Ligand SMILES: CC(=O)SCCNC(=O)CCNC(=O)[C@H](O)C(C)(C)COP(=O)(O)OP(=O)(O)OC[C@H]1O[C@@H](n2cnc3c(N)ncnc32)[C@H](O)[C@@H]1OP(=O)(O)O
């Protein structure tokens with residue numbers, strides 16, 4: 001079922017994108033938001049245009065209570081979203097208007113409250129240790145009290161799918177009690193995350209048909225189907241979808257907001273966010289990963305750095321004709337971009353496309369192209385890896401294209417005569433490396449020696465010392481990262497070392513690779529490529 005407004009404008013209250021990053025997302029092992037983090041997350045989510053932001057459980061945790069207090073005091077001005085306080089119904093045998101946890105929800109100042117309630121008879125009887133009638137009274141009373149106080153109330157029916165399979169009448173009674181009390185939406189929760197899309201959709205269809213209630217969906221990701229389950233629920237009639245940024249959540253997580261919204265917008269044509277928001281999905285996803293202090297998942301659908309990265313040569317050959325042939329959407333729609341990766345799986349098309357990224361037109365150079373493909377495959381078989389080392393790949397391509405007089409030289413601005421590295425263990429236990437390099441630059445023979453805290457550091461320092469008077473731009477170049485991997489995958493042959501060097505000049509970063517049986521030589525090769533790459537771009541700037 002596709003719900004679109006005729007004008008393509010956001011669906012507003014007829015469809016809810018409900019974010020629970022700050023509550024369910026915070027239940028992920030390893031996440032601990034400060035109050036300032038929570039305010040920042042809420043601002044990002046609001047900028048995206050989600051309808052509801054569940055801020056946490058006021059009264060249960062001091063940080064959540066403070067978050068709502070600071071939001072109410074003016075630190076959180078929401079343009080799109082309504083702030084939601086989450087909490088449980090009154091306790092069995094208590095009065096809603098006297099239950100301190102219910103009062104904390106009211107006093108949070110949030111205009112919307114989501115109450116969690118048991119809807120599986122086994123939970124009611126064994127975990128809550130009460131009967132169905134009292135459970136339903138807890139729901140009805142608490143909703144009615146909060147609605148009477150002017151709050152909009154949603155009900156999260158915990159363990160709904162398991163409960164409905166076990167005792168449907170009991171599960172439906174809980175929903176009826178909520179609606180009787182004045183709840184706007186009853187949210188069917190796959191709390192244990194064990195559902196699969198077909199069965200879950202059947203239940204949603206059934207509940208919508210039997211009750212006519214406005215139904216929402218909340219899916220945990222224990223079968224890795226949270227996104228599929230959420231989308232299936234929407235197709236079956238749910239008009240409120242709960243999800244979290246990047247799928248953060250209890251155990252295996254929750255439905256990923258960016259994939260759920262990506263699917264609803266681009267596959268079902270449902271304008272569930274304001275018009276420009278889809279293009280912000282990638283940026284916001286990465287910003288929220290940063291705040292959670294979790295490295296972004298590069299393979300995340302829609303927003304991951306690899307979501308539109310193509311490695312196989314056959315893919316590239318079709319993409320060369322038309323990118324749509326191998327992309328399920330235009331990546332720009334969700335603020336992402338397409339990349340072509342060059343590895344041993346590359347063909348001529350991969351290198352031609354990659355060349356375009358570097359500003360090199362290889363289309364009319366079939367021989368250079370074939371020779372570059374052969375070289376990439378040979379080197380990758382020996383342990384080189386170009387997919388993470390664009391700068392070395394660019395140099396390789398330019399060297400293959402050396403016939404083309406218009407291209408800047410990819411030749412080193414210096415030539416090596418020799419280098420020597422010494423390791424000195426001093427009497428106090430300190431280990432110091434010393435390197436001497438002998439190079440030719442500007443027709444001069446230069447000999448330079450420097451110390452460093454390791455052989456590669458010393459080598460880098462000696463090279464810079466010798467070259468700096470001749471190549472002043474070297475002053476801006478810094479080694480930003482250095483990664484080493486020992487490759488032992490070729491049985492019967494000696495291990496080789498792969499070194500990746502990331503360099504920066506303050507404006508740009510570039511990565512180069514070196515492979516050799518000796519770690520110092522592997523590092524030297526990567527360092528040289530880094531400097532040659534910079535030199536090439538300096539000469540490009542001065543000649544253009
Ligand atoms: C499915 C979900 O993810 S829902 C969100 C769950 N989130 C959290 O639990 C995080 C915040 N929780 C907390 O800080 C604490 O658990 C609190 C403050 C809520 C409760 O703490 P305590 O009072 O010490 O109780 P405790 O955590 O041991 O047990 C929960 C109690 O709530 C009761 N309870 C559970 N669900 C409900 C409900 N839907 N309505 C009313 N009471 C409930 C339990 O029966 C239990 O009661 P008991 O103390 O009489 O045994």
Ligand SMILES: CC(=O)C(=O)O
Nearest residue numbers: 024156158159189191
């Ligand atoms: C409410 C909730 O987080 C759940 O049922 O999983």
